[in-house]
Amino acid sequence: MLAYLLCIAVLSGKYVEGSFGPFNQTYDYVTVREGAHMFYWMFYTTADVATYTDRPLIVWLQGGPGGSSTGIGNFEILGPLDLRLQERNHTWVKNFNVMFLDNPVGTGFSYVDDLRYLTTTNDQIALDFVEVMKGFYRNNPEFEGVPLYIYGQSYGGKMAVDMAIRMREAEEAGTIRSNLKGIAMGNAWISPVDSTLTWGPLLLAAGLVDQQGYENIQRAARAAERLFNEGRYVESTAQWAATQREVFGATTNVDFYDILTKMPVPSLPDTRSDYEISRDMMIRDRPYRSPVRQDEVNLNTLMNTEVKQALGIPEHVVWSSLSNDVFDYQRGDFMKPVTDGIEKLLNETDIILQKYNGNLDLICSTPGQILWVDRLKWSGAEAYQRAPRNPIWEDNRLEGYYKAHGNFRFFWINVAGHSVPRDNPAGTNAFLRDMTSFG
Template sequence: MGIIFNISANLDDPEIHRCVNTTVNAQYGDYKQDFGYVDVREGAHMFYWLYYTTADVKNHTERPLIVWLQGGPGGSSTGIGNFEILGPLDLTLQERDYTWIKNFNVLFVDNPVGTGFSYVDELRFLTKSNDEIALDFVELMRGFYRNNPIFENVPLYIYGQSYGGKMAIDMGIRMREAEEAGTIKSNLRGIAMGNAWISPVDATLTWAPLLLAAGLIDKTGYDNIQKSAFEAERLFNAGLYRESSFQWGRTQQQVFSATTYVDFYNILTRIPLDWLQDTPRNLDEFLTKLTIRDHPIQLPEGQEEIDLDEFMNTVIKDALNIPANVTWGSQSNAVFDTLRGDFMKPVTDGIEKLLNETDIILTKYNGNLDLICDTPGQILWVDRLKWAGAEGYKNAPRQPIWENNQLEGYYKSYGNFRFFWINKAGHSVPRDNPAGSNAFLRDMTSFG
């Protein structure tokens, strides 16, 4: 069983001071919050940060609990997901008008262990597979519910972006198993996969066709990208999964060469110049950094943003009384590298299991300007799913999403599966198109 350390813990316990050195009044900002560590395994300490909803309700439990999972693997939810995408404050530390805490209780989890403020005592304790990540997550949630029992019956929704969407599938399987076994008191209702890394080979093989159709590459660029992508597929089919992940990176380099560094997270932009100037000499290091850190949008002239790494390791670290030996993000590269053998593996079997054996709502939403987890690649695996409602979904009508008289995208649904195509959005849909995001939030939760 995991051990939890948080703001309401017994401060006389020396074990608590070893792990978190917390104080009763510790927090950042004026929003009601809770945070802490859970020892999910020997040598593995996972951190969470909860913001209670600011909705006009008598009890916070009147609104659902949403877990937000960042991608990478190795991207921090408490930092990137919180300040760059949907938390109460943005990177200029101004209030975000579309923050999800207006309608929901939002739990940011630094997952897998080694990500953000989560850490391992030795790198051998890092996770090597999606299922290991899921088992750690169940233990984290056990600890969270022990400290916050008021949320046990509250509808729980897991929203994962990019690799977070991949992780969410096995988490859903393991959470439902634990619920049925009575080893956790939770109420999992839905899982959302946002621009998710569900079937990596499908995504990689559709980069070149998408770029060619968008006019961003010529035939020579198309041929070079496809040749590299087919090699990644060949290595994967041969069971050389780690080698396939490195070849995937080389395919990215072919894209950069053919497009003069198109932004993998939004094909209408390019990689920011400051990122290129700070590019490590080692290509794999740069691609790891790019995959872990979905860089923020460019702010209007005159606005300055915080340096997130410095901010998390000074202001936030002090405010949340993070242990002195923990550096936010210091183990992220090791997290990514340790999971290379699992990186290119799909989780479509898990999606089929959830669709066929549970009533959990599965939502797939995608920003149509994304490249790394592009919409064409998502459609391929969705159309191949084997589940009881496959034919019904195939024949279901595709409906428009209208918000404030603006066409924000389209959606299609049948049974407990939905697909949302979101316009004017790249990889981080909640940030790029908040109005369109409201559609899939309302569909799943009735709020938003």
């Protein structure tokens, strides 16, 4: 096991005291507004380059909302160390500078002075993102002008859309000197009603439910759609959770993040409400088929002991993989789509919009993504529909398919569920290269 190192790292003439692990890194808090303090942790690329600014900066956003990028995204998915504290073979740090951002405020090591400072809308999250990036560039001015890409998984993909809009506005106003080139929406919660309405058809086609189970799921899903159309957004979120209960009952607890497996049946009755069960699952952002190895550390313990001490996190801040308050405060926004924002970016900017999806995912199912993609109103819509769907070959293995036109592209990734970078690193390399030319 690679023991973590408390070291003094020399980074371009600057000193970072109390780093975690043998990798060049920087981290800090930025007060994005009164009472709201956001934490970022960036690892400098290990690529063989003259200077690390020769490679792009990628910001990784976890889902939920309320999932921690510094913990889940870093140690469980694509950071330099895995949960055995061994170097990860497929870490993105090999090709990019990677920032893990605990976002929205209240998530992970980010914190608020009072719950009233939590965000309630996607746009508020985006405005906070602009502020934290301003703070990052103040602390690290060498990254001004370096190509910036935002990669968001699940709800992180939804957040990335409004972040791109607000970042481009700030760039044009001259209030930030970033160079946003593209965003990626990975298994993203872009159009929640579309996703929910496709759970039943996908499970029926896969043979995981019978006709009665399908009808029960669809009845619940259509109720969620009706509540949304009536503007009863909080109630629609509750009905979304009730639809998940119907899925669990019809499939004996299929895993929403990988339909080839199922979640464990509790040995004792689960006293949580449908909403609480669904909320905790969305924040967890990890398929149950990912076994916990005996040599893995407990993430919650790691983050609240060695990592917290090494990074100098304030004593009163407790890292948690379940930021329930963050999720609860977003309930009114949870079921709202961000397709209007995607159309705005496609029609008014040159920002690359990349959509990738693991084909084993249920919560953000590929059929649900295709529904909203096909409805997009943008200048290249017809040309995109006519564009060929090409195979993705990596080392003589078919890893999926892609389709692209202009600054929009869609990647179907095989043998992957909700978290494509963890499930299929080879397929991941394909869409990283497509957007950044590295990977």
